[in-house]
Amino acid sequence: MSVARPSAEAYEIVPGAIALPHGLLFLPRTRTLIAADVHLGYEDVIGGALPLWSTASIAAALGEAVARHGARELVLLGDVVHSTGMSEGAARTVRATLDGLRALCPVVPIAGNHEGRSRGRDLLGETCERLERDGWLLLHGDVPPLEPARCIVGHLHPSLRLGGDTSVPVLLGGERLIVAPALTPYSPGLDVRSENCARAVRAFGVRIDAMIAVACVEDRVYPFGSVGSLRASTRTKR
């Protein structure tokens, strides 16, 4: 059984896959940086006369990670925008944000449910449903693949609830499945100890108890060991 380790700036959650701060994932062999569920334009899409805070902060975090790790490409793992229904001004900002990232390295957006699959083309440019990198199949994860495959997905927004409204994003890793947490600060998603999360992971043919949980904050990652041991130590009933 794996055990919790001291916090670090990076942690190899599965051989060949590195957990980074913010819940980013890095595949060093192909130098692929992966970010899930960034939900750009959230504040505008909800009908808000709000500044696009999350779009700006996420873009900054991605730009910094690309530079620091010398990423050759940035894969956005679906739900790149919160919805395609945003104001003209917000759409301009989202396009400019993506262009800014493209100036650093190629950006590959994978289609998710929030952009209405391929409907997000206007904002995101060409999207794809899935792609392969270093033996992994990268896809959004709202629909598990029919064929057996080692998958890297997003969609579930795995997190660890710390009480009240406070939660921290968690990267889940196993031999056959890696689930990346959401970068958007607005949707904490599923607690990794919850039955709903276990069920969602089971759809990929994986038992959540055996997966490694790495909690990710802005500048560090916290390897917690397996979800099974985490659940046992925090005594949360299923």
Place this chain on the structure above:
Amino acid sequence: MELLERPNSERGRVRRGRIRERFARTGVRTSDTPTEERRLMLSRPPHILVTTPESLAVMLAMDSYRRTLRDVETVILDEVHALAGNKRGAHLSLLLESLEELVAEPIVRVGLSATVAPLERVARFVAGGGRPCEIVDCRNLRSIRLGIEAPFTGAVAPLPVVARAALAATSDVRTALVFTNVRSQAERVALEMGIADGVTEEIHTSRASDRRIGVHHSALERSVRHRVEADLRAGTLHAVVCSSSLELGVDIGCIDRVIVIGGARGATATLQRVGRAGHRPDAVADGLVIAQDRDDIVEAAATRRCIADGRIEEIVVPAAPLDVLAQWMVMSVCYDKRVSLDDLLATARRALPFAELERDDVVRCARYLSGGGIGGDEAHALRLGFDGEAIFGLGREVCAAYFDNVGTIPDEKHALVRLAGGGDIGRVEEGFVNELRIGEIFVLNGRTLRVKEIGSRGVTVEPFAGRPTVPQWSSHMKGIGPDLAREISDLRAGVAHRIPSGVRVALDWLRDRYGLEGAEASHVVRYIAQQRAISAIPEPTRPIVEIYRMDRKQVAVFHTCAGRRINETLARGVGARVFAAIGVDTSLTTDDNGFLITLPFGATLPDARWAQMLDPTGFDADVRAGVRSSHMLRNYFRYVANTGLLVLRRAAGRTLRRGTQSWNSGRILDQVTKRDPEFPLLRETWRAVTQDLLDLPGAIAYVASLEGEPRVLHPPAASPFTFGIVTSSFGDAVVMDDRATMVEALHDRVLQLLGEADMRVADDEPPRLELRYS
């Protein structure tokens, strides 16, 4: 043309028919008015228009209606007490000033209310702008008779007994209204009355023509409610059991007697309810309170005293709600009007709620509405334009969004309750979720559930075998105000002080001061004597804290007797202090007479610590700390954001799902707080939560008024005054019988401890109720 403002548009339906018979053309303009009728109204404007604040807010934005509204001569605000104290009224007050800007001659404004206080303040609200106003006070023209009946001998009456008493009280009259405080109880009482009346089937399935007892509450379909109202007017129904839905407005014809189950929670509500009886100028309104427990008798007697003294709850006009201001600013410039900030400020300040409005707030609102964003960051969705001097409209699309989001009435939002392992149980009102905390236990659809998680999408629960800690009905069960609470406190203390001089002295005092006699008076004296013997009597300026162990947890009951809102505020402050002391969240239960704090398993605090919990030093900051982490703040921010058009509830849109999705108000609130603590809508959220929902000024005044620390006691059994708060959790009809059984069990325990002595309480000599314990 005259405008008749009605807070309750349903009344317009009936009243319109009446008016039409006698006068010229009338029209009704509410959100339900068909488009065809609206068009007709423009081509042939009615002489009398019955409308709502929301519809006026739409009409004032549209040029076609503005032309018609130029001819308004008189505005009548009916049931003004239902508006003056809330945001809907604040909104209306701004709209009336906008209307005033349109017309050539000043409008004659008339405000109507049967029960409102203080008259001067409400008159200024109606008149606006410091205009002269004449008050016609005819409150004393009708007299009220309020009887009190307690159909029990122990401590509580089970619901079937209450229903039988209610039925008996209707036997000598033609028509009667029976008020309950909660919807679920209305259903249950109607059912039990029907059974007592010989209806064997369930009341809902029996044929309408066989029924003599109807039921009416706001959760029922509109057509069902109209049918009941019609049957009542026609005299085919003998009695109707209702929650507050028939308190005002609805025309129900002539009612001979009003029965209030439990109590109406205040002098105003009592007057409104009982006022439904004998609706003729010369008639005496005949009302009867049927007490379900001994607290109800005390409350009813105190209410009667307040009414006799003319002390009815005072309306507090909200102080410049900035979300309402922001919405009104958007209206003021639809579709492409231009208004200078100086004119805008002058107009707004004529409305009483905005009399103290700061120019800086108007500028801040204008800046954010024009895309200035929050904390200097730009936003893309604009509600209006702003050039530093004036605001101006941005055309059709923004107006369409305004029309879709107009008004201050919160959406009836329900939160989904689902089991942790999967499976939905049902829905509860958002207001109820506001009050919930993790670990609390409540009842829904007959199941006892413990809260595991509260998220933006709903509540996750797990089944739980045990007593609920939260009343299901807390969200719509009205609490009593500070005046009545004080009178209750005085009554309790007054009886307690006289008991040593003899029971007769106490009974005489109850008769002279409260008109309380017979079995009801004896109940009250016994009740207070028992409390005195088991614990102590809380004084208005010297509360008591009782410490118990329940289910191996330490429980503290604060008898603060300050009314529901102040108690709730005190509970949040004490909750924050307890958190600071033990580092773990606690569970809080509040009622009219105090609040209860349950510490987590294993945690205890010494008496000295409990005694310091109401220390006025830093209390304000502690309440704010307690509020900061609450769902109340987050959920209220959602409402303010909607009203102030920061986040749209609905967006007119070709765009996909825009503005209709759920959003994380907690996380957005965090962002706003971090970026701009002075953001107008953030300040409004805090203002309203601490002043309108809670009563922070009242709570601070209360702790400052205390003479020394509260007494901390360890009663050997739950004291009679705690029966209410311990079991207030059991108010839902499903467990109503359990509640009665539990109170009786607690009462038996008290009697057991007091032994025979309790029986002597009716004698002329001082009762020998003494209990020695360490």
